Amino acid sequence: xxxSGNLAVAAALAAVLxxxxxxxxxxxxxxxxxxxxxxxxxxxxxxxxxxxxxxTEDDINSAITNIFGEMNYSVxxxxxxxxxxxxxxxxxxxxxxxxxxxxxxxxxxxxxxxxVEDEYWQLLKEAHFTWxxxxxxxRVGKQIVAWGETDGFRLMDQINPLDQARGLADVEFxxxxxxxxxxxxxxxxxxxxxxLQDMALQFIFNPNxxxxxxxxxxxxxxxxxxxxxxxxxxxxxxxxxxxxHLDEPTExxxxxxEYAVRLQAMAWDSLFSLNYFYGRENSPVEVSEGLxxxxxAGDGKTLLHLNYDGYYPLLRxxxxxxxxxxxxxNASFLGGVAPVLRLETFYAFDxxxxxxxxxxxxxxxxxxxxxxxxxxxxxxxxxxxxxxxSPQFYHRKIRDYPHAYDYSGVEDDNYxxxxxxxxxxxxxKITPSFFWLRDVNNRANMFKYQxxxxxxxxxxxxxxAMFFNGIEKTKGFDVFENKDYIYFKISxxxx
Amino acid sequence: MKENTVxxxxxxxxLIMLSFITPTGAEEQYGxxxxxxxxxxxxxxxxxxxxxxxxxxxxxxPPAIYDKLKSDPEEMKKVWAEVVGFKAPEVVGKIAxxxxxxxxxxxxxxxxxxxxxxxxxxxxxxxxxxxxxxxNIPEIEVIPTKQYYYPLPxxxxxxxxxxxxxxxxxxxxxxxxxxxxxxxPRPSGEFKAQQAVYxxxxxxxxxxxxxxxxxxxxFSKDLKEDRVGTSTMWFLRxxxxxxxxxxxxxxxxxxxxxxxxxxxxxxxxxxxxxxNVLTNTMYLDPEHxxxxxxxxxxxxxxxxxxxxxxxxxxxxxxxxxxDSETFSQKLSPKRYPYQYKIVAEREYLAVSPTVDGSWYxxxxxxxxxxxxxxxxxxxxxxxxxxxxxYVYSKRIIYxxxxxLLNSSIYNYDQKGRLYRSAVMLxxxxxxxxxxxxxxxxxxxxxDLHTSFFYHYALPATWISRDQVSLRSLRSVK
Numbered sequence: 001x002x003x004s005g006n007l008a009v010a011a012a013l014a015a016v017l018x019x020x021x022x023x024x025x026x027x028x029x030x031x032x033x034x035x036x037x038x039x040x041x042x043x044x045x046x047x048x049x050x051x052x053x054x055x056t057e058d059d060i061n062s063a064i065t066n067i068f069g070e071m072n073y074s075v076x077x078x079x080x081x082x083x084x085x086x087x088x089x090x091x092x093x094x095x096x097x098x099x100x101x102x103x104x105x106x107x108x109x110x111x112x113x114x115x116v117e118d119e120y121w122q123l124l125k126e127a128h129f130t131w132x133x134x135x136x137x138x139r140v141g142k143q144i145v146a147w148g149e150t151d152g153f154r155l156m157d158q159i160n161p162l163d164q165a166r167g168l169a170d171v172e173f174x175x176x177x178x179x180x181x182x183x184x185x186x187x188x189x190x191x192x193x194x195x196l197q198d199m200a201l202q203f204i205f206n207p208n209x210x211x212x213x214x215x216x217x218x219x220x221x222x223x224x225x226x227x228x229x230x231x232x233x234x235x236x237x238x239x240x241x242x243x244x245h246l247d248e249p250t251e252x253x254x255x256x257x258e259y260a261v262r263l264q265a266m267a268w269d270s271l272f273s274l275n276y277f278y279g280r281e282n283s284p285v286e287v288s289e290g291l292x293x294x295x296x297a298g299d300g301k302t303l304l305h306l307n308y309d310g311y312y313p314l315l316r317x318x319x320x321x322x323x324x325x326x327x328x329x330n331a332s333f334l335g336g337v338a339p340v341l342r343l344e345t346f347y348a349f350d351x352x353x354x355x356x357x358x359x360x361x362x363x364x365x366x367x368x369x370x371x372x373x374x375x376x377x378x379x380x381x382x383x384x385x386x387x388x389x390s391p392q393f394y395h396r397k398i399r400d401y402p403h404a405y406d407y408s409g410v411e412d413d414n415y416x417x418x419x420x421x422x423x424x425x426x427x428x429k430i431t432p433s434f435f436w437l438r439d440v441n442n443r444a445n446m447f448k449y450q451x452x453x454x455x456x457x458x459x460x461x462x463x464x465a466m467f468f469n470g471i472e473k474t475k476g477f478d479v480f481e482n483k484d485y486i487y488f489k490i491s492x493x494x495x
Numbered sequence: 496m497k498e499n500t501v502x503x504x505x506x507x508x509x510l511i512m513l514s515f516i517t518p519t520g521a522e523e524q525y526g527x528x529x530x531x532x533x534x535x536x537x538x539x540x541x542x543x544x545x546x547x548x549x550x551x552x553x554x555x556x557p558p559a560i561y562d563k564l565k566s567d568p569e570e571m572k573k574v575w576a577e578v579v580g581f582k583a584p585e586v587v588g589k590i591a592x593x594x595x596x597x598x599x600x601x602x603x604x605x606x607x608x609x610x611x612x613x614x615x616x617x618x619x620x621x622x623x624x625x626x627x628x629x630x631n632i633p634e635i636e637v638i639p640t641k642q643y644y645y646p647l648p649x650x651x652x653x654x655x656x657x658x659x660x661x662x663x664x665x666x667x668x669x670x671x672x673x674x675x676x677x678x679x680p681r682p683s684g685e686f687k688a689q690q691a692v693y694x695x696x697x698x699x700x701x702x703x704x705x706x707x708x709x710x711x712x713x714f715s716k717d718l719k720e721d722r723v724g725t726s727t728m729w730f731l732r733x734x735x736x737x738x739x740x741x742x743x744x745x746x747x748x749x750x751x752x753x754x755x756x757x758x759x760x761x762x763x764x765x766x767x768x769x770x771n772v773l774t775n776t777m778y779l780d781p782e783h784x785x786x787x788x789x790x791x792x793x794x795x796x797x798x799x800x801x802x803x804x805x806x807x808x809x810x811x812x813x814x815x816x817x818d819s820e821t822f823s824q825k826l827s828p829k830r831y832p833y834q835y836k837i838v839a840e841r842e843y844l845a846v847s848p849t850v851d852g853s854w855y856x857x858x859x860x861x862x863x864x865x866x867x868x869x870x871x872x873x874x875x876x877x878x879x880x881x882x883x884x885y886v887y888s889k890r891i892i893y894x895x896x897x898x899l900l901n902s903s904i905y906n907y908d909q910k911g912r913l914y915r916s917a918v919m920l921x922x923x924x925x926x927x928x929x930x931x932x933x934x935x936x937x938x939x940x941x942d943l944h945t946s947f948f949y950h951y952a953l954p955a956t957w958i959s960r961d962q963v964s965l966r967s968l969r970s971v972k
Contacts, residue, residue, distance in 0.1 A: 027530040027763065034528040038766045072770075077524055137966065146795035177795075188966040194751035197776065197786060198965035264797075266965060269786050271799050325801045327784060332884040336831065338784070338803040375804050377884075384941075386807040427942050428811035429721075454811070456721040457713075457765035493766040 030073060039069035044489040048226075049465075053482040054105055054238070054299045055221060055230035061485070062226060063091040064166070066175060070126075078132040084125040088117040088175060090166075090225075104298030109222035114165065121212055126179045137186035142179045145204055147262065147275055149321045149342035150369040152418060152437070153394045156275055156319055156344050159204060159260060161282040165215035167227025168446065168466065168480070181209035198266040206279060208256030211248050213312060214282040218242070220303070229479035233304060240295060240303030246284050247311040256280060270324035275346065278316050285408075286310030287358040310354075319346025335377035335386055342371040353398075353407035361407070364399040382423050390420040415440035429454045442476025445469050462489040524957050525557055526706050529725065529763060532951050538710060539858035542865055545951075546852035546933070552924055552953065560956055564702075564738075564927050566647040571928040575644035575897075578654050578680045583897045584640040587842040587870035594844070598636045612844045612870070614893060616905065616916065624860025627716035627943040630918070630936045631862045638847055640869045643898050645677075646928040649699050652676030652737035662686050665828050666835070668693050670753070670779045675737040677899050688835035688876050692892070694899040695822065701931035702954040703732040703739050709948055713811060716943035718861045722811050724948070725764035729955070729962040731757045734779060739956055753779045757963040767793075768810070772968045773800075781827035790968035797968055806886040812946040813915055813937035815886065821904040821917045821935075822892060831885045839875035843893070844868045845902050848921035849933055856947060872896040883909060898930055913940045922952070929954060 028035045046062035070084035093115035096102035117123070121142075128141030148156035161178045183205045191199060218224040219231070220241025231239040249256025258279025265272060286308040293305040322343040330338040345368035352362050371392035378387055394416040401412030417440060422433035435448040450464035465486040470478030527550060536545040546552075553561055576582045591608040599607070601622050610618055623633045644650065653676030660679065661672035666686035668678065678697050679690035701707075706729055713722025733749035733756055736742050744750040755777045762768035770792030777785050784802035791798050805816040805824065817824040824831070847867040854865045878890040889907040894900065901919060908914040915937060922933040931952040938945050961967070 027528065027533070029530045034530050036763065036769070038764075038769050040766060070769075074528075132966075135966075144795045148796070151794075186966075188964070190960075192746065192748045194748050197752075200965050264965070266786065266788070269784075271788065271797065323799045325784070325799065325803065327803065330803050332831070332882055334884075335806055336803055336884065337806075338801050340799050340801050373801070375801065375807060377806075384808070386804075424808070427721075427813075427939065427944050428808055457723045457767075 033074050033076070035071060035073040037069070037071045038494065039067070040491055040493040041068070042066045042489055042491040044462075044487060046226075046485050046487045049484040049486060050482045053230070054297055054301070055226075055228055056482040057096070057105065057107055057226055058101060060095070061092060062166075062487075063095060065089045065091065068125075080130045080132075081128075082130065083127050085123055086117075086125050086175065087123065090114055092226075106220075106222040106298065107225050110225035113223070114225045121178065121180075121210065135188050135190065137184075137188070139182075139184040142181050143184065144177050144179045145182060145184060145260070146177075147260075147273070147321070149323050149344045150371050150392055150394070151390070151420070153369055153392065153416065155367050155369050155394065156321065156346055158277055158279075158282065158315060158317075159206070159258070161212055161214040163215040164217050165224070165227075167217055167224070167483075178212055178215070180206065180212050182206050196265060196267045197269075200262075200264045202260075202262040202264065204258070204260035204262075206256070206258035206260075208249055208252055208254075208258070210251055211256050211312075213248065213284070216283060220305075227480075227483070230482055231474045231479055233474075237302040237304055238297070240297070240305045242306045242308050243293070244284075244286065244308045244310065245289075246286075246309075248284075249280065249312070268324075270322060272322045273320060275319045275321070276317070277319075277346075279314070280312045281315045281352075282312070284310035284312050285352050285354045285360060287354045287360065289358070313352035313360075315348060315351065317346040317348040319344070321345075329374075335375065337375040337386070339372050339374035342373070344369050353410065355402070356406040356408060361402070363401065363407075366397045366399065367395070369394040382425065385424040385428070387421060387423045390418075392418045394418075411441055413441075439470070439476040441472075442478065443471035444476030444478055446477050446480075458493055460489075460491040460493065462491070463487070523557065524955075525555060525560075526953055526955065527555060527708070527951065529708055529710070529727070532708055532710075536852065536855075536949070536951075538712065538949065539856055541855050542853045544851035544853040546850065546922055546924075550852075550951065552927070555953060564646070564954065566928055568644075568925055568928065571644040571647055571650065572642055574647060574650040574654065575928075576642065578650055578657075578677075579897055579899075580681050581872075581897070582642045583870075583872055584642055586872050587640050590842055590870075594637060596637050596639050598634060600634045601632075609844070612842070614843050614875075614903075616903065616918075617844065624718075624857060624862025626718050628938050629714040629718055629856070629861035629945040629947055630938070631860075632866050633862050634864070635844075635866050635868045637844065638867050638869050640871065641847070643848065643895075643923060643930065644928050645699060645930075646702070646738055648742075649676055649702075649737045650928075652742075653680050657681075662689065667781075667826060667828055673697070673735060675735040675743060680899065682837075682874070686835070688837045688874075688878075689826070691837065691874050691876055691894055691899070692822075692826065692835060692878070695892075695894065695901050696826065697735055698900060699738065699930075700820070700900075701730075701952040702927070702929050703736055704955055704958040705730050705931070706953045706955040706958065707932075708951040711812065711946055711948035713813070714861055714945045714947065721944075722946065723764045724810065724812055724946070725762070727761045727763065729759045729958050729967070731958050731960065731963050733757060739954070753783065755779045757960070759963040759967045761967075774963055774965070774968060776963075781825040782829060788965075788968065797965070811944075813939040813944055814917070814946065815915075817886075818904070818906070818915065818917060818937070820932075821901045821919060822890065831880060831882045833878040833880055833890075836877050836879075837874050838877045838891075839873075840896075841873065841875075842870045843873050845871040845873065845893070845895070846918070846920055848898075848923035848930055850923055850925065852922060852933055854920065854933075861945075861947075871902070873902065885909075887914065900930060908941070915939055927954070 044064045048056050048061050050056050051058040066088050068086045073081045093111045128139050128143045131138045145159045163178050185203045187201045219239050221228045223241040260277045263274045289307045289309045295303045297303050325338040325340045327338045330336050348365050350362040351365050374389045375386040396414040398412050417438045419436045424431050431452040433450050437446040447467040453461045467484045468477040468480040470476040535550050536543050591612040594607050604621050620631045622631045624631045656676050661669040666689040677694050682690035709726045711724035715721050733745040733754040757776045760773040762771045772790040775785050775787050787800040787802045789798050847869040857864050874894045876892040880888050887906045888909045891905040892901050893903045903918045905916045906914050917937045920934040922931050932950045934949045936947040
């Protein structure tokens with residue numbers, strides 16, 4: 001570790017440790033109106049459980065600081081301004097700046113994108129006005145609109161892009177979903193119907209003020225850092241970073257306009273929605289063009305640099321969600337909690353896929369997912385607090401899947417399953433959890449074990465570990481098999 | 496690009512200007528915000544009598560509305576004494592009569608027969624501030640017993656319905672027989688204990704519909720702050736309305752669906768909860784589970800919560816959903832039913848509902864100061880749980896016989912150990928005849944933790960379904 005790296009990490013940790021807790025939550029006034037100010041600072045560290053692999057850095061391989069602030073100002077009873085921003089710095093780039101192993105693996109070359117997140121849209125998270133007159137609701141600005149019922153799969157949740165540039169590391173919500181510029185209008189009719197308890201009609205317009213796409217896990221250590229997938233194409237060659245030529249809509253170009261409508265209602269004690277979306281995929285479809293370039297990796301193997309041409313195709317879907325609890329399934333001896341069922345589905349028209357012979361083709365597709373949240377008491381394991389058990393199943397069906405060739409990255413039927421289990425001990429302060437994601441098609445798994453200790457509502461300590469494996473080579477989580485790691489995080493949250 | 500930027504700026508300016516237009520027909524949303532409350536009453540070491548000062552209802556509620564809510568106190572006293580059959584000052588003073596009004600320190604408690612006059616928990620807390628729990632009382636002021644009463648419309652509704660409210664053969668209330676008011680102002684007979692619990696269930700805290708600011712703190716066994724909880728709540732009573740119009744059912748929908756009450760809760764702190772909003776609709780039918788939803792700000796989604804998830808601790812605050820307001824469990828013959836009995840009916844020295852709000856918590860030792868106590872006639876109600884799978888085996892409720900409100904509750908786990916308890920700290924507005932909460936504290940007696948809350952409750956004529964339905968869920972993010 002370089003001297004400057006030591007100093008930088010020490011400074012970040014000192015900043016966290018010097019904070020002291022305010023006794024009570026703070027709301028300030030500005031012009032006689034309330035303004036809420038909140039934030040947090042976190043310092044994490046990731047330690048690899050493997051070494052001697054080209055795609056993995058030995059011992060400590062990330063040291064991410066997040067400084068997040070938000071404020072909500074009520075200009076009047078029905079008009080609010082919300083702003084939030086975040087600074088993300090991965091001090092590993094300073095710490096390992098001169099480290100031979102780090103440089104041999106070309107991780108240092110990903111510094112431009114992953115050391116400090118300094119694009120305006122990364123620093124400014126949300127910035128919106130909300131006007132709430134009578135039965136209407138308007139929100140204009142950089143914001144997040146989330147649809148759907150499942151956790152993690154993001155089935156219906158297609159409006160905002162996703163930031164996965166730091167891979168599957170322990171992430172904060174504020175660093176994962178990317179807010180974009182949207183105009184949102186909602187209408188809440190006054191109802192006097194006993195079975196229809198509530199209703200909301202939502203309309204979203206994306207004027208494409210600034211096209212922001214998913215930040216994907218890229219190929220190549222020089223682009224993706226420690227999360228670059230390990231894809232070995234032969235005994236002596238692996239995929240390196242790709243050269244991409246992506247066609248994206250220009251600002252305010254109507255080709256980038258997006259429209260979304262949702263009818264959400266509460267009826268018969270169930271929550272359901274009908275959704276329609278017309279817009280662009282947040283990730284591109286790409287085909288490889290021409291011969292790949294080559295370079296030599298630090299371990300002597302050849303790196304293939306593929307050339308890709310791609311664009312962000314149209315995404316049009318009609319879908320719906322449904323959720324309710326199921327009282328018949330409550331069992332007194334398990335604590336009497338009825339599980340909550342969550343369903344989500346959409347049918348997409350003429351989705352675009354890249355084929356294995358490097359063409360673009362269109363097919364309809366159907367995606368659906370079902371999940372359940374069930375709290376149960378298991379007295380031998382936890383006498384005082386319940387266990388939350390949340391299994392999910394996801395199916396993506398591609399209609400008219402070709403027989404002669406494949407679509408890249410998808411089969412005609414694609415299945416995922418997940419399981420989340422958590423509980424609490426000692427005044428809800430200690431929260432262990434377990435998460436398992438199963439890629440059924442590729443027979444691959446991701447496991448996450450985590451324990452959170454909330455010393456107070458200000459200080460939180462997290463320790464966890466992630467493990468990856470896969471049977472199908474170069475597919476699913478197999479490409480992360482060398483990236484098993486443990487992580488630590490200390491957080492201070494102020495309010 | 497430049498033209499579009501101008502358009503966006505114009506739209507934003509137009510929106511800001513439009514925001515200052517109040518929609519036609521909308522009632523003025525009077526009240527205070529959290530920062531204003533902080534200004535007049537700090538969390539610690541602040542004896543400010545905020546309820547009679549700048550934050551008094553008389554100053555916060557518009558005069559036209561306040562005058563409409565007022566009744567003649569003497570008339571209210573008279574009618575309520577007829578309803579319950581006594582005035583509290585006339586039925587107390589029989590136990591330990593040597594304890595006279597005046598100030599007493601914990602050092603006096605062995606010298607005077609406080610042990611006879613206090614319940615066990617109050618007696619144990621009559622001590623200097625010290626662990627493992629916050630909320631001890633080093634000094635108390637015993638004041639003469641007062642008569643408490645309700646607004647005339649509530650008192651009259653109660654009086655008019657005496658004898659009309661029916662119970663089934665198992666003591667459970669027949670919903671159709673209840674119209675408004677407290678259902679059993681003079682509990683008696685075979686189901687006396689259940690009647691007392693139903694009085695609590697139909698209570699008129701802060702009148703009927705009210706706005707509540709809540710700020711709380713959690714304390715570890717060494718009295719260090721470890722939790723913070725700040726929220727704003729809106730309560731809308733949908734049935735048995737007797738004070739704020741409309742009377743009876745709130746609307747036709749409430750009648751058809753048998754809706755009892757709705758509330759919405761917006762979290763302001765801790766930071767991780769900031770912007771989360773809970774909404775809840777309760778139904779009269781005990782077998783019809785609540786409609787319970789939460790807007791999870793971190794997901795930006797409305798999530799349905801299992802309405803049966805009532806036994807797991809809420810956010811480290813020493814309380815389960817069934818413990819809300821001391822006791823909010825549905826009274827059901829099928830789901831975790833109880834055997835009810837009154838185990839004592841006598842006077843105790845209990846916390847006097849504050850009129851000025853001058854009580855406070857001392858920061859150095861987390862004790863309560865400026866605490867006034869008075870002799871109160873009380874029921875001690877024991878609820879024995881018949882299902883061994885429920886979190887508690889027994890609940891002991893102390894209920895005031897005149898206000899018919901719970902003053903404290905003690906919950907025992909299935910091993911018979913005292914697990915959690917809650918003590919209410921009420922306020923009273925003599926002009927309106929309204930009792931409301933000014934705070935409470937919950938304790939976990941097994942893991943040794945205390946959660947302490949201040950309340951600012953305000954009768955709110957403006958609360959409608961708008962504040963407690965789906966639209967209320969997206970208020971911050």
